[in-house]
Amino acid sequence: MELKVLRNFITVVEEEGVTAAADVLRISQPALSRQIKELEDELGATLFTRGTRSRTLELTREGRLLYRRAQEIIELADRTASEIATEEEIAGDIHIAAAQSTVMRTVAKAMMQLRAKHPQVRVHLHDDYGGNIAERLDNGLADFGVLVQPTDMSRYDFLPLPGGDVMGVLMRHDYPLASHERITAADLKYVPVIAPYGVLVRRDLSGWLKQGNEELNIIGTMNLLYNASCFVEEGYGCAICPAGLVDTSWQSGLVFRPLEPERHTQLAIAWKKSQPLTPVAAAFLDELRTVI
Template identity: 45%
Template sequence: MDIRVLRYFMAVTREESISGAAESLHMTQPTLSRQLMDLEEEIGKKLLIRGNRRITLTEEGMLLRKRAAEILDLVDKTEAELTAPNEEVSGDIYIGSGETDAMRLIARAATDLQKTCPNICYHLYSGNADDVIERLDKGLLDFGVLIEPADMKKYDYIRIPATDTWGLLMPKDCPLAAREFILPEDIRELPLITSRQTTVSNEFSGWLKKDFGKLNIVATYNLVYNASLMVEEGLGYALCLDKLVNTSEHSRLCFRPLRPKMEAHLDIVWKKYQVFSGAADRFLSKVQEAFHSTI
């Protein structure tokens, strides 16, 4: 499968027409059509449904679009690393993370490194642990920030010198807002909005002393901002980490920590035997220096 043809395919999915894609690629429409038919013949699957007004994708075409995007991202990332000038540290660093206030420490390390390496560019990807791990394993990220517990067999890591606190996000005018903390029995009948992270349910089952799946879960989230809008509109109460949603004086929401206290430790991780670019290697050294000095 030719990388060049994958770029042609992605142009067609973007423009939703052969003619529009051919124009953007500066090639003739018959040439582009022939390349796409050859691709379908090579794969043995129909990828495109050619309508009168626009191109749509078959189920196989949608899968190829997802995989092609990942492949082309990795190709572009590799080319950028190999062609970076040797005389100075420059290039791109890709970091994936869930929502956590501990990203402030990553940001401080990046800001400190920028003083001596101003030509490094950082690309941030937000998602839950499953999303970050998938992109790490595919080589699309240099580093990931994971909330414990996480399976570390495939990774090297440094523990971030910070912890996040689990609690309940709720409207300020609800009865529970008068509490200083939230007990297991307080949430067992509440409509709850919970994280989709796969490891979270096991941890909460231990805290609740009952099966997490038996709670009244009305919605799930992978990024908490949208969950906070659901809380504001009265759908339910969000189990989430502190300091991620505005709960200041002018907010309609408040956060109350759980009791017994539930804290989440965090790690910055990378694949074992990873071959880093000069920029990523320098960044890791800066993180090690910054984090070890605070332990």
């Protein structure tokens, strides 16, 4: 598979048709159709079917898989070219995949110090949860991953990050539990909650709850708290989450109550053992060590 063909395939997907994609790419429609047909022949799979609208194309299951992988391949190729071009100077891009946490302030301070010395540095943040963060690290799509602990770190080098997040419950100000100063496991027994996907997978609350996750009335999962907070505002339920990530001032209509006994998250920043750091990534790590 040629990178040029994969780029053209991505354009066909995003433009929802060969004709529109050919106009964007400034190539003939027959030439682009031929590229897609040769790609299908190479893979032995049909990538598109005709959509409900006669002029649109829809991805098949195989097409959706290729679209996802093609985006990763192109991103990795572009990053490699950029890193080679800036190999001799401290400049270029740093990709950080991270769980949402207030400890990212430490990471931000290190990046500020680095940019003060090397203004040509840029950071790209990708918010996600543990499994996807590890996948981006393993695939080379992230230089660093900020992971909630405990996590299997055997494939990585890492630094523990100072501090941590107090876990608690986000709710509307008029919810009955808002009158409590702290939330116990008994308080949550029948409360409909949206829970972070990573918290459930790692079973972070298994020691706090007598019966583990099964004790919770889970009505949804999340990996981005802001989106979940919109559901909380609308009365869908409460959210189990870290403190300090969304507005809980009196104007917001939301309140946060910590768990009792208190629970904290611990995080670490990781990078692949087997992957040499680029000069800009190594410089960032030096700054991060000074901040820590």
